[in-house]
Amino acid sequence: MKNQLKTIALLGSLSAIIIGLGALVAPGYLYLFGALALAMNLGAYFLSDRIVLRMHHAREVGPAEAPDLHAMAEELSAKAGIPKPRLFVIPEAQPNAFATGRSPARGVVAVTEGIVRILDRRELRGVIAHELAHIRNRDILVSSIAAAAASLITYVAHVLSFGGLFGGNGDEETEGSAAGGILAALVAPLAATLIQLGISRSREYLADETGARISGDPEALAGALMKLGHASSVIPAGATPATASLFIVNPFGAAQSVSRWFSTHPSTRERVDRLLAMAASARRAVRRPYGWRLAREW
Numbered sequence: 001m002k003n004q005l006k007t008i009a010l011l012g013s014l015s016a017i018i019i020g021l022g023a024l025v026a027p028g029y030l031y032l033f034g035a036l037a038l039a040m041n042l043g044a045y046f047l048s049d050r051i052v053l054r055m056h057h058a059r060e061v062g063p064a065e066a067p068d069l070h071a072m073a074e075e076l077s078a079k080a081g082i083p084k085p086r087l088f089v090i091p092e093a094q095p096n097a098f099a100t101g102r103s104p105a106r107g108v109v110a111v112t113e114g115i116v117r118i119l120d121r122r123e124l125r126g127v128i129a130h131e132l133a134h135i136r137n138r139d140i141l142v143s144s145i146a147a148a149a150a151s152l153i154t155y156v157a158h159v160l161s162f163g164g165l166f167g168g169n170g171d172e173e174t175e176g177s178a179a180g181g182i183l184a185a186l187v188a189p190l191a192a193t194l195i196q197l198g199i200s201r202s203r204e205y206l207a208d209e210t211g212a213r214i215s216g217d218p219e220a221l222a223g224a225l226m227k228l229g230h231a232s233s234v235i236p237a238g239a240t241p242a243t244a245s246l247f248i249v250n251p252f253g254a255a256q257s258v259s260r261w262f263s264t265h266p267s268t269r270e271r272v273d274r275l276l277a278m279a280a281s282a283r284r285a286v287r288r289p290y291g292w293r294l295a296r297e298w
Helices: 002-022 027-055 067-080 113-118 121-136 139-166 172-215 218-234 241-246 257-262 268-287 291-295
Strands: 086-090 097-100 108-112
Touching (some): 027 241, 067 121, 086 113, 097 121, 097 139, 097 241, 108 113, 108 121, 113 218, 121 139, 172 268, 218 268
């Protein structure tokens, strides 16, 4: 619930920036660039799964080729209350995975060859549950909304920047307004990017929590994240920065210090700590009277 509220707050912040910029630019411009941003992101929303899978040379695998993977996906998707997704394998050595698809009915889970080699069955099951959580929580839709809003802010900021540079006539009031427009044009896209990345990190926390509840095994996902986080720093990534946010861990390694503000993923250590706390809470519930009722939710 906490992560859901955080996402709502961040999306609200993006809306506030749009309204603020709209007050500085003619409504006609706002509608024009808003329509352009919406069209671009709708196209990405409807075609993103095909584009991303082709970018990573992923191929679909059937039950005969990957029976264990399909068995896990069938079991966990039933627990999640969503249709079983299509399964793809990416020919990359770095262990990683991602989910895509604009709705649960069109869900796709892709895993790299490396993740199948490095994780045991219990850990891989935890990863599959995490990716199913992204599908169940409709994170592709949320990220598309965030991307559309951030794009609109960037386009409007470009209009303000252009008007500020070439619209002045020497009047002090006009020059002051132009300076304000240029400042807004510089600050707004940065703020929008930070908020968009904040939404991405928030949805990862939510997918960890939801995935742990689907699988009933938070410790397995925690163990998987530790292995994947280490591997991402020593095994070269086949991903590109444009698709890094899709993966369960950042393919380019953990961000450090200030750069965490610009990271698509939260700290692996923090994610692991939260999952272990969930596991400890579940064990305490089992020891309480009637605790078995709470434990069954896991």
